Amino acid sequence: MSDATLSKWTMSYFTAACLFLVIGQGMMVSGYGYPFADVGAPATLALVHILAIGWLGLLMVGALLQFVPVLVTASLRGGRLALPALLLLIAGLLLLVGGFAAVAGTEGMAPGMLPFGALFLAIGFGLVTIMLAATLAAARPLPLPARFVAVGLIASSVTILLGGTFTLVLSGAVANDAAIALLLKGVPLHAALGLAGWLTFTAIGVSYRLLPMFMLAPDCTRATSKAVWWTGVAALALVAACVVSIATGSAAVKLPLSLAALLAAVATLFYSADLVRLFRERRRKTVELNIRASYAAFAALFVSVVMFALPVTSSADGEGAAAVVYLFVFGWLTGLGLAQLYKIVPFLTWLECYGPVLGRAAVPRVQDLVEEKRASRWFCLYYGAVAAATFSLFAESPTAFRIALLAQLCATVGLIVELVRARILSSVAAPMPFPAGAPRPRLFLPISRPQE
Amino acid sequence: MSEAMNASVCDAIREALRMIIDPELGHNIVDLGLIYDVSVEDGGVAHVTMTTTTRGCPASEYLKEAVRNCVWYVPGVEFAEIRLTYEPPWTPEMMSA
Numbered sequence: 001m002s003d004a005t006l007s008k009w010t011m012s013y014f015t016a017a018c019l020f021l022v023i024g025q026g027m028m029v030s031g032y033g034y035p036f037a038d039v040g041a042p043a044t045l046a047l048v049h050i051l052a053i054g055w056l057g058l059l060m061v062g063a064l065l066q067f068v069p070v071l072v073t074a075s076l077r078g079g080r081l082a083l084p085a086l087l088l089l090i091a092g093l094l095l096l097v098g099g100f101a102a103v104a105g106t107e108g109m110a111p112g113m114l115p116f117g118a119l120f121l122a123i124g125f126g127l128v129t130i131m132l133a134a135t136l137a138a139a140r141p142l143p144l145p146a147r148f149v150a151v152g153l154i155a156s157s158v159t160i161l162l163g164g165t166f167t168l169v170l171s172g173a174v175a176n177d178a179a180i181a182l183l184l185k186g187v188p189l190h191a192a193l194g195l196a197g198w199l200t201f202t203a204i205g206v207s208y209r210l211l212p213m214f215m216l217a218p219d220c221t222r223a224t225s226k227a228v229w230w231t232g233v234a235a236l237a238l239v240a241a242c243v244v245s246i247a248t249g250s251a252a253v254k255l256p257l258s259l260a261a262l263l264a265a266v267a268t269l270f271y272s273a274d275l276v277r278l279f280r281e282r283r284r285k286t287v288e289l290n291i292r293a294s295y296a297a298f299a300a301l302f303v304s305v306v307m308f309a310l311p312v313t314s315s316a317d318g319e320g321a322a323a324v325v326y327l328f329v330f331g332w333l334t335g336l337g338l339a340q341l342y343k344i345v346p347f348l349t350w351l352e353c354y355g356p357v358l359g360r361a362a363v364p365r366v367q368d369l370v371e372e373k374r375a376s377r378w379f380c381l382y383y384g385a386v387a388a389a390t391f392s393l394f395a396e397s398p399t400a401f402r403i404a405l406l407a408q409l410c411a412t413v414g415l416i417v418e419l420v421r422a423r424i425l426s427s428v429a430a431p432m433p434f435p436a437g438a439p440r441p442r443l444f445l446p447i448s449r450p451q452e
Numbered sequence: 453m454s455e456a457m458n459a460s461v462c463d464a465i466r467e468a469l470r471m472i473i474d475p476e477l478g479h480n481i482v483d484l485g486l487i488y489d490v491s492v493e494d495g496g497v498a499h500v501t502m503t504t505t506t507r508g509c510p511a512s513e514y515l516k517e518a519v520r521n522c523v524w525y526v527p528g529v530e531f532a533e534i535r536l537t538y539e540p541p542w543t544p545e546m547m548s549a
Contacts, residue, residue, distance in 0.1 A: 213505070216505075219506075283544035355475075365475060366476055367478060
């Protein structure tokens with residue numbers, strides 16, 4: 001029997017995440033951070049963390065609180081920690097951004113905010129890890145998608161510890177050689193563990209469960225899927241070993257990092273093969289917009305990894321490498337996030353509003369809560385803008401980059417408006433929007449009668 | 453109740469369950485093959501064995517409750533027992549529509 005239920009605070013996580021995405025993109029449009037500032041400038045670091053923690057991190061946590069119980073068919077453990085974790089993560093992020101602003105010379109801010117921000121973030125992510133790890137631990141042996149999530153949680157813990165070390169050095173609280181070496185050489189590893197180990201590996205795992213569900217494709221564990229897990233774990237282990245190596249004063253990290261990049265490319269190839277097979281074997285011939293938009297994100301993942309593996313782009317400093325990272329963050333991670341939000345938000349809204357009256361009144365389908373034609377235009381604009389922004393970074397054209405970013409921001413806002421419309425049931429034809437006894441969903445606050 | 457009457461109530465239950473849709477697929481749960489078995493004992497005790505398209509789906513409990521509510525109001529049913537099972541797991545091949 002299923003124990004999976006509605007996650008009480010997931011919509012609040014999603015709302016905060018969307019706000020940070022708009023803030024982050026708005027900052028970029030206004031010329032804040034790279035490429036208008038140095039890649040290592042405090043402004044860039046503030047921007048990167050608003051997007052990585054505020055947008056992608058909160059989005060992923062909100063989704064995992066809802067879907068880890070689905071992956072393991074068990075109730076979420078410690079669900080009461082979800083709200084404190086959300087508040088700690090937001091407070092930690094704001095302190096971190098304030099700390100970076102202080103490093104940049106902004107008055108009224110202090111560099112000491114950096115380690116406090118890291119501490120809040122560590123406690124917040126720690127609470128999330130406790131909830132998810134306890135849920136996973138109670139459901140052993142884990143199915144393959146859940147094993148991806150477990151590895152992602154480990155990667156996120158290492159990422160946070162590494163970032164916390166950086167803040168101690170930047171604020172002047174710590175000045176030992178190992179910590180300084182980590183700050184000087186470990187930033188790319190911090191980014192790799194966060195973006196690839198935590199966010200990408202977890203997203204891949206969840207996709208192995210959600211894609212067969214949404215496309216009615218065979219939901220079985222394939223050898224290629226296991227190969228994705230093993231090669232991915234090997235790549236992440238090498239990156240983690242390099243962190244230890246740097247901290248202990250060894251300089252021999254180039255070869256293991258090259259090997260890790262190769263393994264990541266192999267994992268992406270296996271994953272791409274799985275995605276193609278799932279699409280071909282689907283029983284649902286007409287796929288919905290969230291799937292079509294997700295496959296655009298998968299294409300961005302594939303292209304960004306291929307570009308990363310090619311010597312001409314991987315060895316390029318500045319705009320070349322930045323363009324690859326941009327495509328990875330906005331084409332792959334953000335594109336997938338927006339595409340899945342376009343399905344998850346109406347689905348959760350349907351459960352909140354129509355689940356309690358199902359069988360007692362006529363109810364719409366989940367698909368009736370959205371207007372795909374309008375949203376598909378926003379997704380086209382979004383991916384077109386991401387492609388244009390990536391090319392403009394390659395071409396070292398800040399003006400073109402800014403114009404593409406503006407289009408990207410407009411598309412993002414358009415998609416968020418579509419999510420709000422789904423939330424307020426504006427597309428549901430009368431007389432179905434509010435059958436007798438159906439609770440009205442709130443925009444972002446928890447459902448009034450959660451199932452515990 | 454006679455066997456013929458029980459069979460007639462079973463048919464009525466299946467017909468009534470067609471008003472319940474799977475929210476994701478948009479089809480009724482009978483045509484989707486989510487209702488594995490319906491039986492009625494003497495005294496109007498109805499037993500329904502059902503599944504959902506995905507194990508662990510957050511909609512599972514709502515679907516189960518909807519089936520219970522729906523069966524309860526079928527004339528001739530005095531008590532409804534609903535069992536949610538994943539043996540065998542649902543596959544798209546079970547759809548009849």
